[in-house]
Amino acid sequence: MTGRAARLRRGLRGAWALLRQWSGDDAYERYLAHHRLAHPDQRLLSRREFVRRYQHERFSSGPNRCC
Secondary structure (H helix, E strand, C coil): CCHHHHHHHHHHHHHHHHHHHHHCCCHHHHHHHHHHHHCCCCCCCCHHHHHHHHHHHHHCCCCCCCC
């Protein structure tokens, strides 16, 4: 692989990671990493439990827009 192709691939991976973070798609992976470091003695939520809580917290406060 040439240097140009490798840079393009790294750039695309970085853009994909930013998009996943912005959309919340990587929230469970970030939760797992944080939980292992900060709360290793507590039970992990399953993906299903986490998604339910995440969606409730994100969308229960009403519309999240200015107008």
